[in-house]
Amino acid sequence: MKGKEMSDRNLRSAKLKRILLVFGLVMLWTGLVSRLSFAQDAPAPRSDVFVDRPRIDVATSITLEDARVIIEAAAALVRQEKGHAAIVVVDDNGNIVSMDRMNGTSSFFQRFAVGKAVGAVALQVSTAETFEAYKTNPQRFLSALSMLQGEVLLIPGGFPLIVDGRVVGGVGSAGHRGDGDVRAAKAGLAAWEKLRQSRKSSP
DSSP, rough: HHHHHHHHHHHHHHHHHHHHHHHHHHHHHHHHHEEEHHHHSOOOOOTTTTTSOOOOOOOOHHHHHHHHHHHHHHHHHHHHHHHHOEEEEETTTOOOEHHHHHOOOOOOHHHHHHHHHHHHHHSSHHHHHHHHHHHOOOOHHHHHHHHTTTTOOOSEEEEEEETTTTEEEEEEEESSSSTTHHHHHHHHHHHHHHHHHHHHHHH
């Protein structure tokens, strides 16, 4: 009797498993069909979704056009001297506007260039001046390094961009030999000043 009871119990268990399996397959199939139906009924995404939205601009202290003029002039001088460098222009908050890393330049130099540009913006003088001021006013130099740790590099090659007494950005060059970074940045500044003067003289 016990053997028969065990056999009946196993049979019922097997039937229950088959029923559950069939139920699960039916539910799975129903779900797939409903998803396919929903996908077919769903409206196609609109291609003009961004066209209908009003354009939103943010204030910028220096344009990309100006940044490119500075960088291209600086890079031209470096190429003329058969060197290489990373050259960057940042805005008045130290955010990168544009950057070039010339062929053969270590990626570390682009970080150095950013540090010089940001340092010039933060202290509102060239990084060469800040570097020299360390001899007479080390507290200012060390305070800047402490407050802006990891953001600034206060060695020659960075200059603030100033318009009507206001800092609008900075340029930094790193990787050129000797005082090449200073000369490269100055070449960029000269080209930028020429552009600004041409705008003033044009009707």
